[in-house]
Amino acid sequence: MHIRTFRANSLQDALEQIRSQMGADASVLHTRQVRDGLMGWLGRTYVEVTAGLKDGEGNEIGAGQGGSDSPQLGDDHGCPASRFNVVSQGSDSLQPSLQTQASFEENLPAPLRSYFDELLSQGVLRAVAERWIMGTVSFAASLGETSGDSLGSSIPWLEHLQRSVGRELRIGSPIRTQPGDRRIVALVGPTGVGKTTTVAKLAAGFRLEARRRVGLLTIDTFRIAAVQQLRAYADIMDLPMEVVEKPEQMRPALGRLGDVDLVLIDTAGRSPTSDARIEQLVELLRSAQPDETHLVLSGTSSVASIEQTIRGFAPVRPTSAIVTKLDETPHLAGVLSAIVATETNSGIALSYTTDGQQVPDDIAIADASALLSRLLPPRMQLSQAEAA
Incomplete structure (x- = not known):
């Protein structure tokens, strides 16, 4: 990976250098404050920004060899102060010093600093929050x-922040069906995220609005109430339904559903940390061979919980995610930070969102603008409007 590091008097100047030398597609990877002079003392303070650029194959490339003012990453001659970062006990890697973290915030205009602090308070990882800012x-x-507004009070920071987050947000495709061409779709996820209700919403929508022939299949035999709930929906909508307990029962059950356009599979809630339960789920789905697998995530879950769920259900190979319970989630910065790609998480695209219990009304195709409009709490939106 080839990465360029730029040094300038201010953050804005460094970004201007990056844009002019690497183009508008360059990504900021790291920022810190450094000082010239003997071992970092008695010298001038600079802002140092590391950036990378992806080539056509998705690899990070540099825009050329950096000069004396643009050392390559890992060149200690250009940044002697890096040797004196604080090292956390029990860690094998260097961690940013408290001074470096404080310097990042000190370089921000006051309105943007408020957004940065709010992102952190919502559970957004510092690295992700810094990248967005x-x-x-x-x-x-x-x-x-x-250039002409040192305080930044007249700049629409919220709109730019939403654009920054939106650049990382992936919106997948909703379920698409054609008459006579059966499509099998499975919903997976941990317990309590609303899988069965979401299956019912999708079934009702395709049955009543799209006029498709829909069949239901459940492998959630751990909870009797779940089978009864789905069967009640099936009876109301006059849909065929099958219950499967073992992989060898899957193909016959799919055959008994008949000539339907869409099969929706409801699954039992699994803990993302239970490898055995996840493997059982993989075996059942392998026998069903679904065309799509949607990972259901609750908008009320913590950032750490959502990230753990995405990692834990990776063996199932979900094609996209559905975020539920948005009516119980006043703002979405934490949720969105958990589903974008990070160093420890590959991220996932969104297909649908739900915001209530009404069937089939409270479900919608994922919309980036609608999600980004709820990025921060209403009070933060209001302060942006007042500043404008």
Whole structure:
């Protein structure tokens, strides 16, 4: 991986260098404050920003060899202060010093600093929050909004922040059906996220609105109530339904559903940390051979819980995710930070969102604009409007 590091008097100047030398598609990877002079003392303070650029194959590339003012990553001659970062006990890697973290916030305009603090308070990892904020500043700089406004009070920071987050947010495709072409779709996820209700919403929508022939199949035999709940929905909508307990029962059950356009499979809630339960689920789904597998995530879950769920259900190979219970989630920064790609998480695309218990009304195709409009609490939206 080839990465360029730029040094400038301010964050805005560094971003201008990155854009002019690497183009608008460059990504900011890291930022910190450094000082020249003997071992970092008695010298001038600079902002140092590391950026990378992806080639056509998705690899990070540099825009050329950096000069004396643009050392390559790992060149200690250009940043002697890096040797004195604080090292956490029990860690094998260097961690950013408290001074470096404070410097990042000190370099931000006051409105943007408030957004950064709010992101952290919602559980967004510091690395992700810094990346989003750097993208926000980059958008402002690309429009020439940072040069004449040192306080940043007249800049639409919230709009730029939403654009920064939106650049990382992936929106997948909703379920698409054709008459006479059966499509099998499975919903998976941990207990309590609303899988069965979501299956019912999808079934009702395709049956009543799209006029498709729908069949239901459940492998959630751990909870008798779950089978009864789904069967009640099936009876109301006059849909065929099958219950499967073992992989060898799957193909015959699918055959008994008849000539339907869409088969929706409800699954039992699994703990993402239970390898045995996940493997059982993999075996059952392998016998069903679904065309799509949607991972159901609750919008009320913590960032750590959602990230753990995405990692734990990776063996199931979900094609996209459905986020439920948005009516119980006042703001979405934490949820969105958990589903975008990070160093420890590959991220996942969104297909649907739900915001209530009404069948089939409270479900919608995932919409980036609608999600980003709820990125921060209403009070943060209001303060942005007042500043404008």
